[in-house]
Amino acid sequence: MCPATTDLPHLGTSVALTDGGLETTLVFLEGIDLPCFAAFPLLLDVAGRDKLDSYFRRYLEIAEQRGLSFVLDTPTWRANPDWGEKLGYTSAALADINRRAVAQALALRAPYVARGMTVPVNGVVGPRGDGYRPDLMMTPVEAADYHSDQVAAFRDAGADMVSAVTMNYPEEAVGIACAAMGAGLPSVISFTVETNGRMPSGVSLREAIEIVDDETDGAPAYFMINCAHPSHFDSALAEGGEWIRRIGGVRANASAKSHVELDAATELDPGDPADLARRYRAMQDRFGHIKVLGGCCGTDHRHIAAICEACL
Template sequence: MARQLPHEGDGKYLVYAGTGTDLIFNHGVELPGFASFPLLEKPETRTILAGQMRDLVDLAKEMNIGCILDAPTWMANVDRAAPLGYDAERLIDVNKDAVSLMEDVRRAAGRDDILVSACIGPRYDPYADVSPISVEDARHYHRAQLDSLKETSVDLVTAYTFNRPSEAAGCILAAKDVELQIIMSLVVETDGCLADGTKLVDAIDQIDTATNSAALFFMVNCAHPTHFAGAIDNHPRIRGIVANASSCSHAELDEAEELDEGDPHQLGKQMAEVMRNNPSIQVFGGCCGTDMRHLRSMARAIDHPT
């Protein structure tokens, strides 16, 4: 059954991309290389992964909105998984298994407004000082993971934390090649620009030009509302915001030894204000440092603006 995607209606959808920091700091789970997908192999950690998504489903039901379940496949690509001992053939099974777990959660909930997505991550650490890859190289690279996801029941895929327009364009084209719907989520620095200084709206326009607007829509993730509020500029292609709990820079967060969970109440108010100022936004949620307290605060503030 083809389910309605966010841009096809006017409903709100909740997402949770902060599972990694939640696993480390709130569940005491060690993530090898910050990858969540190895947790699929052990029953006890697999249960935790499913539990995070069940909590999201429960909150969405409480707030009477839809939700998107993201399979933990952000690092399940060849270059980032190889140091963890995963080869290309094994990754095919990993991607399929991750989606299967999300399907189990959705099936148990028995709701039509739950979408299953799979996370696509950039080829390299998005904050590493590496040269950009070309559109065609990115298209070829991401095709492998997308090929494996094409054989699953995903409603769409979500590319999170991309900060190089050429790689974002290549990933979108790879999804188009295998006929998968894709949301592209970009990450900005504290000034609201991508790491290379490109303004957010300019990057989106560049990517759309290179791909003939093939992405469903764009989001911003892994940044604080104070970083992206002024950068969205009511751009009609931006339909999602997925915020960090902390207003610190990526460099500061990378150095931190303790979790900066910010102020959940204040974060909710800030997210609601961004959405009031940018009415095309339908998808919202939490990224690094957030948990269900932050998401509940967002949902309440958005539902009952002050």
């Protein structure tokens, strides 16, 4: 069991923003080739680092102009052993990449923090397998061991928190939450769902959140939903219950397409930013405690700006 850690400065603010869909923006809007959909190799050269800074700066400026906090992610969703091996990276090289990612984020946020903005640096942990399919399923103990090196690299480099993103079954999320606690970092767990509102593993959002909380003594600071359109999880939230109070943020897809359709897509579906923003506003009207707002696949700075206009 792991005691809870919730000391995150952006939780004391009215709304905190995140970025949109990093990888889809880079691939479809910037024309950058990302083998295995991995953005972390961009950290290895000046041009790549400049591209990442330019991407995140758009969102930082949206937040700063509106007096909001911003959760600044590292581009490390794929920077774990299995995906790293596919891309030719050793464990030592991955540890260096993860530390570099935090250092890059710390440098980027510095002028904003100097002007009084709240910008926690968030070490992003992705699934061992595919985010849309629960392959390579692990026990919580196996998951904690598997992800611990990446989490430790984030801690050593000075990250403020860790987020497990696009989790599709609860056991891996339990392991990451405990790995974060072992490293002394607050954690956030973000689950993805299919069009029926249930996770790819078939588990409901309620069951997944309750499993993680039961197994970790409520260790995560909060939970999120990402990589799904609001129409996919509306029915799950409509169930009601105390478990919904544990959902602190949403990073929705722009498109209402299924994961299967998105996986096969050769063109970006940006959806309708205004419609997405209206859905966020409706969600906030019902669940005012959901304060961390951002985007996932297909969203860019236009979607985040529209969400701000609708929700503030």
